[in-house]
Structure formats: structure tokens, C-alpha cells
Amino acid sequence: MVAITLPRIIRIGGGALAELPEAMTQCGLSRPFVVTDGFLAQSGMVDRLLAVLGTAGIVATVFAETVPDPTVAVVEQALKALRLSGSDCVIGFGGGSPIDTAKVIAALALEPRPVPTLKAPVTTDAPGLPIIAVPTTAGTGSEATRFTIVTDEVTSEKMLCAGLAFLPTIAVVDFELTMAKPARLTADTGIDSLTHAIEAYVSRRANAFSDAMAISAMKLIAPNIRTACAEPGNRAAREAMMVGAHHAGIAFSNASVALVHGMSRPVGAFFHVPHGLSNAMLLPAITAFSAPAALPRYAACARAMGIASVEEGDQSAVARLLDELGALNRDLSVPTPQSHGISRERWFEVMPEMARQALASGSPSNNPRVPDAAEIERLYAEVFG
Helix, strand or coil, X not given: CCCCCCCCEEEECCCHHHHHHHHHHHCXXXXXXXXXXXXXXXXXXXXHHHHHHXXXXXXXXXXXXXXXXXXXXXXXXXXXXXXXXXXXXXXXEECHHHHHHHHHHHHHCCCCCCHHHHECCCECCCCCCCEEEEECCCCCCXXXXXXXXXXXXXXXXXXXXXXXXXXXXXXXXXXXXXXXXXXXXXXXXXXXXXXXXXXXXXXXXXXXXXHHHHHHHHHHHCCCHHHHHHCCCCHHHHHHXXXXXHHHHHHHHCCCCCHXXXXXXXXXXXXXXXXXXXXXHHHHHHHHHHHHHCHHHHHHHHHHCCCCCCCCCHHHHHHHHHHHHHHHHHHCCCCCCCCCCCCHHHHXXXXXXXXXXXXXXXXXXXXXXXXXXXHHHHHHHHHCC
């Protein structure tokens, strides 16, 4: 038996942002604290959100100081502002970083404690303030998950935090918020969501529900990611990517991610590589490493992505999957760590610590082929370039 967790209310589709006040009213919420970043505040996107809230007479407090890979210091700064605001809910508006920050401060609002005490394997289920997630990228799926990530700047560790306290009460999934996103961001977040779907499907914790969501995500993302990057105004492709990212988020929230994410977090923490990009750097090599332990599952991924037929055997389908993941990285100009400008000396110097952090996160234990530290180090060496 499995337990499935989902947001209480999901408003989805073009223009769904306009329905946010109604959803808040349904939940008895009226004093939001908006967590976002400086770019969204300066570009007018936050004004768009505030205008929607204003039509319903809702006045929000805005915190626009989040940073990529939110740190403990930023979380503490946001938490202080939240406590002074008198808000009754927290809106995460943006990509993964604002939503991650919103989740943590909402969880800590009613039960103050040091941020590092939330780190997995601790599970934080006690409810804090209600969380409202409004993603402006098609990638993280965070609006549907019971996970969040915070970087401990003292130890250079991306801390995975898990529990029902981080599950949004309301999710607004409006693809129109992604229409102006540049190709690099679209590619990185798109491969992130594809990784979520693949890892959820091959996870040792996969179940019938998560499988259905993961397969749906792959069917939506794989045929549309190149189009969304090449034609940013293509509404059909943008919608498919947004819905696919949402389904992938539901999938991994209920099945967990695996080795790619376990190894990706330390890369982001040590080298400040965007999360989706570090996933993309790792995905082909880790899929090749893992596939022999779950050939039928990876073959099913290839078929869901439309790159292998039902008639061909699993070995052939997995070969096509590996070819496609490599081609996708080439087509979307995904660099290696080396071509991204990371120092070879520094990369190999911190490999043992990255491997330790990857294993400590618990994600590699969900992988079809569970590696030891030496195997993780070899994979890091392989992908460096």
C-alpha cells in the first residue's frame, strides 16, 4: 500500500493565475506573504500577481530577496520578514528557488528551529502556514511536491528537506507565465522535469500512481522540449511542458528521485551550476550506469518518449534512450562541467565530498543500481569532460 500526497487545490491552464483569489477564499486565506526574486520584481511579473490579488481586495507583503540555490541566511532573512508581516499564508512565485524558500519559511513560521534541523532523513510533517505555489518556469514541479532544498553556506551542502509541511495547499499551474522565458532556462528546466519523470519511473519506490504521472510527463515533455526552446511563443509546446513538469513533480513527490538528483545537488552547491543544468550534465552517463539493473523500466521510458516502438526489444529501446539523451544535450547546448568553466583541479579535489553528500541525501538508495562512493566518484570523473 502507498500513501499519495497532492496539493488540496490545483488550478491549471492558461490564465489560471486569475483564479488564485478564489482558491485563497476557498481556503480562508487573505493575507499573503509573497516570496520571489529581484528579476521577477523588476520585470513586472510580480506586479501582474499583485494586480490579480488586488482585484479581490487582497494586499500582499513582498519579499524579493531570494537567490539561486537559497541559503540558510536568505531563509532566515525571509522568515524574519514573514513574522513581522502578520501574514496567514506564503506564496512562492517564481522558479524553484522562490518556491523552495517559501516552503521552508512557511514550515518554520509556527515552529521556529534552526534550518539545518530540517535536513533529511528528518521528516517534517507538522503543518506550518499554508503554502501557495505559483511556478513561472516549467521544470521543478515544486508546486506539487513535499520536498524543498536549502543550501548550507557553511558546509557547501544542498540540504534535502522532506515532509508534508512542505506540500503546497494551493498550486497554480499557468503556462502563460512561462511564455517569455529564454531558451537556456527553458532547456535547463525542461531537462530537469524530464529527469524527474525518468527517475520517478525507475525509482525503487515507484508505484502505480507515480508510474502513470511519470509516463504522462514523458509523453508531454519529450516531443515538445526542442520546440519550446526554438519557438518560445509556441503556446501548445509551452502548455505541454508546463503540464508535463507538473505531472513529473507529482510523480517524484510520490516515488522519490534517485541517483541523478543525489549527485546533482553537490554540483550545484560547490560550483553554483543551476539545478536543471547539473541534472542534464549527469543524466546520460547515470542512465547508462543504471539501465542494466532495470532494463524493462528504462525501455518503457523510451517508448513513452516516442523514440522506441512497442514492437522492439528492451535492449534496443534502451539504446535509443541513451542516444536520445545524448542528442538532447547536444541539441540544447548542454555543456560538460569542464566546458562550463569548472576547474578540473577543484572538481577532482571535491569529488570525495560530493560523493559523500550524494550518498547522505538518501536519493541514490532509490536508484535501480545502488552505487557506492567509489562508483559515484567514477561517474563524476566520467561526466567532467
